[in-house]
């Protein structure tokens with residue numbers, strides 16, 4: 001049943017027998033059945049979803065459980081109305097919570113799935129794209145350079161195919177994979193096997209899937225690469241904040257229960273009161289609120305062509321202060337074209353392009369340059385076949401093929417000019433090969449420079465007739481070459497790039513180009529799109545720098561060229577070291593390491609699988625405009641979450657706190673448990689509109705960073721203010737009006753509702769509330785909650801809750817107090833919202849915001 005142990009030692013026929021399939025792919029029907037039999041190709045533990053489960057989960061939370069029990073106990077002991085109301089309110093809150101969450105989260109999840117990695121499988125005789133999850137044993141898959149291999153499989157056909165299994169086996173170099181029997185049980189030598197989670201480096205292969213999901217050789221290790229979702233510092237802080245409040249609450253409850261029991265108050269009553277208070281105090285809604293707001297943010301961002309894979313990265317995007325980007329495809333158009341083919345002297349000659357196209361075709365790379373070469377010389381490789389290869393890699397910046405054709409066995413090398421020229425000892429011009437010395441090399445490099453200054457990027461092509469037996473190419477073979485000439489490519493900047501960069505700069509985000517291309521090309525482009533082109537650092541420059549020196553250099557340099565993949569990630573780290581929140585936008589295999597290290601990895605739809613897998617967000621259009629839109633949305637979302645948190649940390653919390661204190665000095669309960677629960681429910685309802693609220697331009701104008709100290713400052717100013725007015729109400733009711741318990745509770749309920757709900761309109765904006773009105777949804781949710789709260793005591797239903805109609809004098813004075821409270825809150829606001837966390841310009845030397853993924 002498990003054909004996958006050492007499957008590479010078996011023949012395709014034997015495996016097909018075990019898997020009950022043929023070697024020409026499955027039918028859709030068969031695949032569907034197998035999906036049921038084998039399960040999805042992922043080993044994420046299926047999360048309990050579904051409505052009943054979501055409700056159960058909430059009901060089983062300790063506080064709800066206690067309240068349910070208490071409610072039923074009340075009913076049983078005679079207080080039918082009281083007990084019933086408590087249970088009813090609980091059911092309503094849980095319903096509110098569940099509906100809100102279910103809806104938004106599902107939609108966000110669906111979006112995430114829409115950019116899930118795709119795999120090419122043969123179904124009903126043709127190759128089609130399905131999501132990786134739907135690959136099943138028995139499928140024929142096709143993988144190409146840049147893909148993450150979706151399942152374990154036996155290679156049936158291959159063309160220049162190499163796979164990088166570093167993450168699985170630790171073997172740092174790509175290994176060639178081709179069909180053919182292997183006898184060894186050793187995984188590392190299974191040259192006919194593909195393993196889930198490895199990266200296809202070059203070429204193309206077709207394989208028979210023998211293992212999916214957890215049933216793969218590297219199992220969980222592989223899926224960690226494919227499906228990782230780490231917590232961001234923002235989420236961790238939120239969690240911690242929740243814990244602090246929970247502990248405070250617990251302490252408070254213990255004190256109240258002890259004190260009131262000592263005072264001889266009825267136990268059940270006290271217990272219910274303190275649990276209700278705990279419900280009011282705990283930010284039990286916080287996780288739901290952040291998830292819902294983030295999910296709503298994700299949905300809105302999708303409308304602006306940004307698909308969010310990791311929800312918490314929305315905040316990180318809003319906090320981003322530096323965006324590093326690859327050059328081709330984002331700053332320049334993705335479609336590179338072959339502009340000219342030149343011989344070593346600079347004269348037009350098609351030979352370089354022809355050899356380049358042969359190498360591109362046989363070499364199996366899938367880069368933009370190869371595509372341009374193939375398009376530029378159609379049919380050039382007719383009559384040529386592959387005998388050996390040394391695959392292109394971004395560190396050597398060249399690759400070679402051993403091709404057999406009309407000229408006999410020939411080694412063809414193409415790559416970055418300085419890399420290729422260093423290997424040449426002769427050059428061919430006008431049909432003749434002549435010696436190539438330093439003088440010729442310098443002239444050739446000057447030609448490259450001249451081309452670059454005209455905006456053309458070039459690669460060099462060299463060759464040499466192959467002597468001796470045909471075998472695979474090694475580094476030592478790449479010497480003593482004949483320089484054949486250059487291929488020059490046009491790669492002009494996108495017309496929209498400069499404007500987008502200006503817009504990002506206005507939003508407080510600095511752009512840096514991190515390219516593998518020639519520094520001269522990079523410099524010219526930087527100038528064209530409005531970046532500082534004064535100094536350009538190259539990979540060679542930074543290789544000799546210490547981390548400290550690099551961290552200083554990256555502050556002022558905006559353009560980098562000739563970077564190896566690990567140098568891109570090194571620069572990202574250097575920026576992070578000085579406190580910047582760094583985004584990286586890239587699409588190639590060579591961008592994957594930097595995408596992983598960056599705080600926010602951005603890739604584009606259609607990018608290589610590795611890049612997409614490493615990214616947190618996928619742009620549906622490769623355009624900086626889209627990033628700028630996304631940043632705006634991200635900041636908006638974050639601002640809305642902040643509203644919630646601020647509200648919870650001040651008014652709501654303050655109210656419950658003063659109530660707890662009052663319960664210790666009053667001979668009666670300051671509010672009945674069901675009144676507290678009602679208070680909490682109405683307050684929660686009033687906030688339902690927050691995720692839909694608008695945000696003022698100024699709140700999204702600069703990178704926004706989660707600022708725990710700032711929040712504490714806010715709470716420390718607004719909390720006591722709210723408590724002060726609670727105590728004033730308290731004092732007036734007791735001493736001025738000598739209010740009876742029922743009137744006292746009703747009035748305090750009204751005061752508490754009015755302050756909590758109305759202060760939303762003040763806290764939600766940094767500006768004047770009357771100049772920055774809330775969106776209809778928030779206005780509606782809070783005003784409805786407020787109206788219900790105010791109207792209740794005056795209706796017959798109010799009596800169920802133990803409300804009475806307060807006297808006019810009482811109402812008038814409390815109304816007056818609420819107005820003064822709101823006025824003071826508005827006056828103190830500017831002082832309370834001052835950020836304590838200096839916004840990062842990359843210079844404050846304070847890494848208070850560690851990169852989420854760098855750890």
Ligand SMILES: Nc1ncnc2c1ncn2[C@@H]1O[C@H](COP(=O)(O)OP(=O)(O)OP(=O)(O)O)[C@@H](O)[C@H]1O
Nearest residue numbers: 326327328367369370397414415416515516517518
């Ligand atoms: N297929 C190829 N054949 C030959 N040389 C190549 C090929 N791909 C890349 N190179 C060489 O390697 C260099 C780095 O590659 P590339 O420019 O794609 O890196 P990058 O960092 O992705 O750059 P960009 O910022 O332009 O996207 C190129 O400038 C070129 O000289």
Ligand SMILES: [Mg+2]
Nearest residue numbers: 326327328588
């Ligand atoms: Mg690139």
